[in-house]
Amino acid sequence: DLDDPARVLRSNPETYFKSPEEMYRLFPGREEAVERTLEIAEKCALILQDTGVHLPGFPIPELYRNADEYLERLVMEGLRERIPGAGEDVFTRAHYELDVIKRMKFSGYFLVVWDIVHAAKERGIPVGPGRGSAAGSLVCYALGITSINPMENGLLFERLLNPERVSMPDIDVDFCDERRQEVIEYVIDKYGKDNVCQIITFGRMAARAVVRDVGRVLKIPYGDVDKLAKMIPGPGVTLSKALSTVPELKERYEQDPNVRKLIDLSLSLEGLARHASTHAAGIVITPTRLLDHVPLYRTNKGEVTTQYEMKILEEIGILKIDILGLKTLSHVDKTLRLVAEHEGIDIAMEEIPLDDPKTFELLQKGQTIAVFQLESAGMRDLLKKIAPTTFGDVTAVNALYRPGPLGSDMVSDFIERKHGRKRISYEHPKLEPILRETYGVILYQEQVMQIANDLAGFTLGQADILRRAMGKKKAAVMEKQRERFIEGAVGNGIPKKKARTIFDLMAFFSGYGFNKSHSAAYAMVSMQTAYLKAHHPQAFMAAALTSDMSDTNRLVVLIDECRSLGIVLHAPDINSGGVEFGLSNGEITYGLAAIKNVGVQAVRSIVERREEGGPFKSLFDLCDRIDLRLVNRRVIENLIQSGALDSLPGNRAQKMATLERILTEAQKRQGARDRGQTFLDLLGSAGVSGEIPLEDVPEWDESLRLHKEKESLGFY
Structure with a gap:
């Protein structure tokens, strides 16, 4: 038994290294092969060499000598386009970042990521505004890899690439989850299937x-x-x-x-x-x-x-590149298409304002079901308490709603200070410009870096090393950094005792600090989705229902939200519903593919026949016109039980009782049509019209009707 450590293992008398003589006896006539085994063994030599970074060769246009030159040109063009009238400080920051990238020989990496994002946007594939430390790079912003201006939001490049320590950059990009595979296929087509794979x-x-x-x-x-x-x-x-x-x-x-x-x-x-x-x-x-x-x-x-x-x-x-699929981007894309189609308004995601009063009103009320990152019960409660009034507040909410801050006094301290119930104080005047946006609370890892930079003279690269040391809490490293910080702060005119206090504060809060670049990038998506919900609630909720139509529990939550917002959601109807949830006169039509055991392919086939021949007039008309190879009996039964066929003559019980006869006749007629028979050939017991009368049975009682409705919809 496996649980007996003294068990006898199966032995084999052949399991030992044999002598050359024994090998010759085992392989008579194959002496040469036996002799060459040593030759093969000698050839099996692996020498591991540190050959640096292995970047794919990115095709550079002939006008440019190398990747460095081409990257700089793209960045300068991007800055002029994205920041019209950009000042000297913008170009100084861009050249600094480019110098670091070139020195580390990563220009090719940035070009590869730029090309993937650019190709996705050209194909109409929604791309997120950024995630992780990449949002702190002005180069990434200029290239269109990210959509948040790091200089306007106090984000630091050194979180992505630290000039003090060479390491591979890590740029993750969010794409619409429904079209993520297209992005991967583009990469494979560009670099070759033998050069690209998953991890x-x-x-x-x-x-x-x-x-x-x-x-x-x-x-x-x-x-x-x-x-x-x-x-x-x-x-x-x-x-x-x-x-x-x-x-x-x-x-x-x-x-x-x-x-x-x-x-x-x-x-x-x-x-x-x-x-x-x-x-x-x-x-x-x-x-x-x-x-x-x-x-x-x-x-x-x-x-x-x-x-x-x-x-x-x-x-x-x-x-390595993370090509992530983000469902929210599909949700936003569906919302924008519905708004354009039904309201005649074209909205570009990146042009949605981040200072809209109606959006903040929605956030302050905690009406954030289906709003990215902000819809959990705890998050809604936090939003009501903080009552955000700026984009910075929303960024802070994303950073605060984590186990560390929630388990400390940090959240309540932030709230009390924001609303003026607690005095905002700073250990030193030099901390005010760094901590003003978070009301004196050290919330972000970037603030730790800025404090080390401004108060103790660390470079931002050195400050990033300090941040990492604080995060790992290695005593020896921390003590060394502490001495260096205090020495630098004293050199900048800060009393030694005060410098110690500030360092201890940094060390304490570093355990709770969050990456501001990531928080700001995701806060942008939160604001964009909140804006769409505030200004276009019907389109937003219809798109949300479509995005989650395979998740019954989620549909229940979203339908309840529609009711609370006063949005009319129609019951499923075979003659008005589409594959997805849609809009009609400001009201939501039910997506038929959300009905259990129906499926997108079946509904798509039904809708095509409806558009070709007009509304269905009866159950027989439906079964006769649809492709019964794609729409089987189970699909039709669920359509009946869900109420999707209530607009056709007869009650649900009658339709279920007659369905077998109707399907039998409809299959005969479809088979005859497939064989090319004439209309006269199709006439049979059903009569010229082909209509089969429904069985004369009473409707199900309310209890049974609701039970079957729940079976098909997941709710009453």
């Missing part, structure tokens, strides 16, 4: 899972193992930490030999890879064949991925 990721044995796995192998009763596993706190808590912090678990470990054996084995296995899967967003692009750079793996689905995880790929200098 492997490993599911590892976490504390609870490994205890359950080991318990199963040791044949310990499931109930006993489950009790032990549930003693381990939530995700992210290691088994060793649980042993030191959960008294009951520690007691069981010390007193029960079986539990000790289980946990000791689990400790040795925790963290090991359990299974392989494909990373949700990451792809790699290599300058030559992938096999020249990384080992590959074929998944069960036939997908090719790297065998190296993301961290290793970065360490060996392989270009």
